[in-house]
Structures are given as C-alpha cells and as structure tokens.
Amino acid sequence: MPNIVRFNCFEVDLAAGQLLKRGAKIRLHDWLLGFAGFAAPRDTCSTGLFYALRAVEIDNTLAETHALIAQYRAEIEYNWPEVERETRRALELNPASPVVRLRHAVSALLALGRLHAMAAQAYVPPTSFAWIHLGLGETDEAFAWMDKAIDARDHMIAPIKTYWFLDPIRDDPRFAALLRKMNLDQDSGIGTRDSGEADRATP
DSSP states (O other), X not given: OOSEEEXXXXXXXXXXXXXXXXXXXXXXXXXXXXXXXXXXXXXHXXXXXXXXXXXXXXXXXXXXXXXXXXXXXXXXXXXXXXXXXXXXXXXXXXXXXXXXXXXXHHHHHHHHHHHHHHHTXXXXXXXXXXXXXXXXXXXXXXXXXXXXXXXXXXXXXXXXXXXXXXXXXXXXHHHHHHHHHTTOOTTSSTTOOOSHHHHTBOO
C-alpha cells in the first residue's frame, strides 16, 4: 500500500500519521496508528470506539464523534449500515464541519489506497473505484470508472437504474450516455426501481 494517499489538496502520510494540506502538516488522531501499522488496528480502534460511544452517551449532538464512530465501525466491524447511519448523523448535525468532512474523506482515501494496492495484485471491480470517487464528490472520476465497469462487464453496474446513491447524477448527460451504452432506456421501466427495498439497493 502506498505511504502517501492524495485527495485534491490533501495528502495523507500513512507512515508518519499526518495529514498535509498544500504542504502544511495537520496531526491526525491516534486511530491512524493502526492504519499505519504502528499498533494493532483491532486494539486501537476497539479502544477508540469504546470512548467514542461513551462520549455520545453523554452528548449525542457531537457531530465529529459520530463521524469517528463511523470510521471505527468500518474498520473493525465492517458494519456498513452503522457506518452509513453514523455518517449521515454527523452530516445532519454539522454538515459544514471540516472535521466531519475530513474524517469522511480520510476513510474514503484509505479505502481508495487499498483498492489501488489490491489492483496491482488482482482484479478489482471498477465499480469499487467508482463508488468511492462518487462519495468524495469526484464526479468526473466516478463517471470514468463506471464507463470502465460497463466495458469490463462488472456485474455491479448492471442495476445502475436502481441505486439510490446515483440520484444526484441522473440528470448529467453522461449518465444517459452510460444507459445507452448498456442498451437501457432512461424513461422506460426496464431496470428501474419497482419497490421501496430496491430503492435502497447498496453497492
């Protein structure tokens, strides 16, 4: 896995446990020790999760703490429904918080770095990259990877019309182009959502 993972003007130095913004260093929290390999992730994240949960028991309006809990849930439990719930709660409480957005971006960056490292050794579905770029707000990269997913016949791109998280980009002409490439009609019922459960399909 590369030591430096980049996102726009940010760089995460995994080895040093630091965040850099245009060269300026910002110290990250201790949980990064687990990511960098200086301590066992299960131990550091479990301890951090315990204290974070205690904190929200005392004050449930701590947006930054909810964002941190989302990271811990992702790293030690793979509990994606809880990750989504805590992330949404954090953004609801303080959508403008740079800390909340930073935690979200760092989690996505770390996942993206791991995917690129895995891709050097084995096949990684293009949609895996597309969803992360979309979550980071990098629409151009997301569309590029979705296009690659169609070319690769990535099975996760097949239900493209049912994914709720693609709603913000459905009006983009590039989305219509993807549908045409898959022989799907944007206005037809083919491949569209037909139930509330399908409306919440996840990647």
